[in-house]
Amino acid sequence: MNDSTAEPEAASSAPEASSTTPSALSACGSLTAVDLGLPHSVAVPAAKGRLPKAMFAGHDPAALSNTVRQQLTQQVESIHLLGIISAKSVHAEPSAHVPEVLVLRLQLAQDTQHFPDAVIELIATQRKGGILFVCTREVTEPQPHAPEPGTYVAYAVRRGFSARAGHMQTFERFHSPWKPVSEPQQLRVVGDSVAQIWDNLCAQIMLHKTTTENLSEDLKLFRQKAALRRDLAKLTADHARAKTIEKRNELFARKAQIQRALDQLEQMEHQSE
Template sequence: MTLMAGRERRSMMTGAQASHCGSVSAISLGLPVSTAIPEAKGILPKALFVGKAPISGKLKQRFVNEIESITMLALARSANTGLADGKLIPEVLIIGLKLTAKATEIPSEVIELIAGQRKSGIVFACVREVPFEGRTREECAFAVRRAQPGRAGHTLIYHVYAGDWQPAGSASLS
């Protein structure tokens, strides 16, 4: 048996070995296997984000009541996608937010807090279970935080943009 370098091992990862948020993973989203985060390294504790900056009691409650788990699903950069380096955003992190049954909408304030702690781009895959035709189904919606157009020298204002909910099995990134 020969030992393989980390890059070679990652490229051989299967869907079962990739981190996931519900049924959503980098592979189910249509991303290259080389971008997938291994399951053992994917789970992020909520305290990692809550402990870095002073936040309101209301936002802490949203983390507790509306976020079941936070998972790194993928990291896309030129080295693992074959795409050219981005000038402003050299890599994009894909994070899964598994929402609890209490969450009724995209958790914009939570996304704002998490995205504000990292300079590179983040795409959030929000996953929830909802009643559908007498059963439950898993749905996914994507969200990003972007700066609003503004004037030079002024404070940047950010906004969270979210897509529509869709069946998790139909969700994809391209």
């Protein structure tokens, strides 16, 4: 990753929990790192919270793609550093490849319906450690993922995976469902090292499970199960529409085969827990 871009000054050291009262925590609106389920020790003082968007645009903003510029200027209203998960702030073993995890809030423009993935990509590539993006948006009219007006919050992370050892990584972005800001998905800091904590936070967002021993393998299993469930739903619908006994029997047999495969994957998952 490219680490040459200027980094937020607030990330240079984690704040001490004893020196920061709840009212003095970095927040955007009323949302703080503690509201997300994170320990008070990772929260950043309010004075260090707001980060100028220009910090992430680099020395030559004109070199940014049109998509990045459009999202940075029109979709992202403000950026706040809510917290820093480091060996010091959570009393964990340090990790060379994940020295810290920033909890970065992106306040999106009102009624924005899409994640600013280009901006997430831009910021994530500027850091060696992990970044947990906390995206918030104000909704004034009902939307598919926000049926009632109000403020909503969702998480985003960027992770890289290799098809096999020694191969180049392919990076992907993952998003959690939107939830009312008053009921955010509660995150848990679990792990002996900062790298383990980062993997487990990603598992909570990507896989809806608290911990993972192997994020890449668990993601593969998660996707295999999702694909089988989609196939099963399609075959169930086709079976209901089938006109002949022969076709219904054929579809029933295929459904049973897919169900067995799904059961086997779920059994494998339970055995690994």
